[in-house]
Amino acid sequence: MTTPKVEAAGGRGPRVRFAPSPTGFLHVGSARTFIFNWLYARRNGGTMILRLDDTDVERNTEASVNSIFDGLRWLGLGWDEEFKQSERIALHQKMAWTIFERGFAYRDFTPAHSGDAEKSGAQGNWLYNPGMRDLPLAESDRRAAAGEPFALRFRVPRDLEQQVRFVDAVYGEQVKSTADIEDFALLRSDSMPTYHLASCADDADLHIDHIIRGQDHLTNTFKHVLIFEAAGCQPPAFAHLPLLVAPDGTKLSKRRHGAVVSVTTYRDMGFLPEAFINFLCLLGWSPKDNREKMSREELVASFSLEGINRANTVVNFKEPAATAEEMFDSKAVWLNAEHIRALPLADLSERLLPFVREKFEVEPSKMLQVTPLIQERIKLLRDVLTAADFFFVSDLPPYDPAELIPQKGDAGMAFRVLQKAEAVLQGTEFKHDALDQVLRSAAQELGVKAGQMFQPIRVAVCGRKNAPPLFETLEVLGKDKAIKRIGQALASLQNLSSVGQGR
RNA sequence: GUCCCCGUCGUCUAGCCUGGCCUAGGACAUCGCCCUUUCACGGCGGUAACACGGGUUCAAAUCCCGUCGGGGACGCCA
Numbered sequence: 001m002t003t004p005k006v007e008a009a010g011g012r013g014p015r016v017r018f019a020p021s022p023t024g025f026l027h028v029g030s031a032r033t034f035i036f037n038w039l040y041a042r043r044n045g046g047t048m049i050l051r052l053d054d055t056d057v058e059r060n061t062e063a064s065v066n067s068i069f070d071g072l073r074w075l076g077l078g079w080d081e082e083f084k085q086s087e088r089i090a091l092h093q094k095m096a097w098t099i100f101e102r103g104f105a106y107r108d109f110t111p112a113h114s115g116d117a118e119k120s121g122a123q124g125n126w127l128y129n130p131g132m133r134d135l136p137l138a139e140s141d142r143r144a145a146a147g148e149p150f151a152l153r154f155r156v157p158r159d160l161e162q163q164v165r166f167v168d169a170v171y172g173e174q175v176k177s178t179a180d181i182e183d184f185a186l187l188r189s190d191s192m193p194t195y196h197l198a199s200c201a202d203d204a205d206l207h208i209d210h211i212i213r214g215q216d217h218l219t220n221t222f223k224h225v226l227i228f229e230a231a232g233c234q235p236p237a238f239a240h241l242p243l244l245v246a247p248d249g250t251k252l253s254k255r256r257h258g259a260v261v262s263v264t265t266y267r268d269m270g271f272l273p274e275a276f277i278n279f280l281c282l283l284g285w286s287p288k289d290n291r292e293k294m295s296r297e298e299l300v301a302s303f304s305l306e307g308i309n310r311a312n313t314v315v316n317f318k319e320p321a322a323t324a325e326e327m328f329d330s331k332a333v334w335l336n337a338e339h340i341r342a343l344p345l346a347d348l349s350e351r352l353l354p355f356v357r358e359k360f361e362v363e364p365s366k367m368l369q370v371t372p373l374i375q376e377r378i379k380l381l382r383d384v385l386t387a388a389d390f391f392f393v394s395d396l397p398p399y400d401p402a403e404l405i406p407q408k409g410d411a412g413m414a415f416r417v418l419q420k421a422e423a424v425l426q427g428t429e430f431k432h433d434a435l436d437q438v439l440r441s442a443a444q445e446l447g448v449k450a451g452q453m454f455q456p457i458r459v460a461v462c463g464r465k466n467a468p469p470l471f472e473t474l475e476v477l478g479k480d481k482a483i484k485r486i487g488q489a490l491a492s493l494q495n496l497s498s499v500g501q502g503r
Numbered sequence: 504g505u506c507c508c509c510g511u512c513g514u515c516u517a518g519c520c521u522g523g524c525c526u527a528g529g530a531c532a533u534c535g536c537c538c539u540u541u542c543a544c545g546g547c548g549g550u551a552a553c554a555c556g557g558g559u560u561c562a563a564a565u566c567c568c569g570u571c572g573g574g575g576a577c578g579c580c581a
Contacts, residue, residue: 021581056580112579125505151579180506188579195581219507219576286516290529312574316514331515331531377543454540466542
């Protein structure tokens with residue numbers, strides 16, 4: 001991984017970062033954090049930094065790294081600089097020892113606690129081990145020199161009641177007593193940095209001046225302020241984002257909530273990245289002027305930290321859902337449909353193609369013809385498979401011939417209509433106006449209503465009642481296929497026992 | 504358990520800082536009507552919320568206190 005220069009590319013705008021830890025796929029909450037950081041950087045002419053917080057060797061996976069990059073690439077927003085925390089360990093350690101030398105840290109020779117097993121319940125109010133905190137420096141040095149393993153802990157001020165404070169751009173002034181902050185670890189007994197240390201050391205080194213992240217870090221921030229100050233650094237500005245929660249009110253989790261919280265699920269089900277971004281922006285932020293559907297440019301132009309809310313936001317998905325559409329938040333689906341309708345035909349057609357090609361062989365030119373017929377009828381790109389399938393198959397899948405019977409009509413009427421259509425269509429040019437004229441007058445001749453004329457034909461060529469407008473459909477389908485399918489419909493009607501002879 | 508944060512329609516939200524224009528606005532969803540060759544789009548309309556209790560004030564969704572409720576953080580994980 002390349003490590004670009006630390007100096008900002010363009011100038012003196014804010015430097016922000018998105019720092020995921022690769023322990024799972026990119027989920028929607030992380031994506032929103034990325035987006036808000038990106039928006040803030042772009043809005044203010046700043047620099048967006050991607051930093052992989054991968055110091056936990058045990059849990060980091062290559063698959064997770066890939067998933068994160070997949071998700072971010074799909075969003076298509078990009079970033080200016082990229083770092084990998086695991087390559088910067090020496091820097092973190094250096095900061096830890098600076099803090100130690102300044103007297104704000106001490107060695108703790110207590111053997112490491114077992115693990116996360118008994119993490120479950122109420123953790124007492126453990127603050128520190130007096131024996132270790134008060135160990136004379138000489139003895140500490142001697143034991144370290146003798147090779148005894150130790151963790152390095154932050155020496156949280158305890159002599160007199162002190163308060164740690166910072167101003168959060170979203171939550172306002174935050175204050176916490178040092179009596180409520182334990183002596184957290186800086187270095188583990190294998191000398192590897194902990195998250196808090198590594199994060200602060202990198203933020204300082206990379207000159208991050210605005211940290212925009214989830215509210216689950218709000219209380220961690222007091223520790224971070226302590227670290228920055230002990231290391232002699234100016235703490236950056238903080239802005240914490242309200243948490244994205246599941247319909248059950250709990251924090252989004254891959255384990256509990258499954259694939260709906262993964263960014264790539266949205267991609268695979270046919271969301272447009274711009275619609276997805278739009279949706280996420282409206283979760284915990286508002287432009288305050290009732291706008292909902294917004295382009296990337298509009299978002300950049302109107303984004304500000306002042307518009308961010310404080311209350312948790314529900315992502316209203318349904319995990320066991322009957323259809324793909326039902327599993328997502330209905331507003332996300334609606335926004336996607338809005339963006340789809342706003343897309344230029346050629347663009348939409350191009351984006352539809354990969355989905356169609358999962359099941360059918362289709363030429364781009366054909367797709368382009370079909371696109372206008374479904375543009376306002378699909379909500380997810382993937383819907384193209386169910387909305388336009390009959391354009392792409394040579395033979396229709398079997399359907400119930402009873403569907404051919406029009407409103408207030410019978411099988412006989414269906415038969416007469418289709419016979420008439422077959423005859424009359426033969427000599428008709430397959431263009432909208434010609435078809436319109438011919439079929440309407442055919443209806444008149446038969447003495448049936450236009451709707452009664454059209455429905456049997458629609459079902460015959462589409463295989464179902466709900467479909468795009470008939471004339472356009474026929475035009476795109478072409479004369480040969482249309483007439484062939486009408487013939488097949490006629491045959492299936494004859495097999496219907498109830499058919500009282502087409503006259 | 505300790506500490507922190509939050510609480511406006513089912514959901515996302517506007518309004519709250521700088522009390523009165525709020526008989527609380529918009530959107531999604533939902534219901535109904537219209538448009539219409541089906542579906543969809545579009546148009547019109549309906550149902551639906553200031554968690555509760557006390558204050559302060561001529562006046563509170565807006566300020567203060569309390570209660571309840573929800574969430575988060577408390578690891579040699581990130």
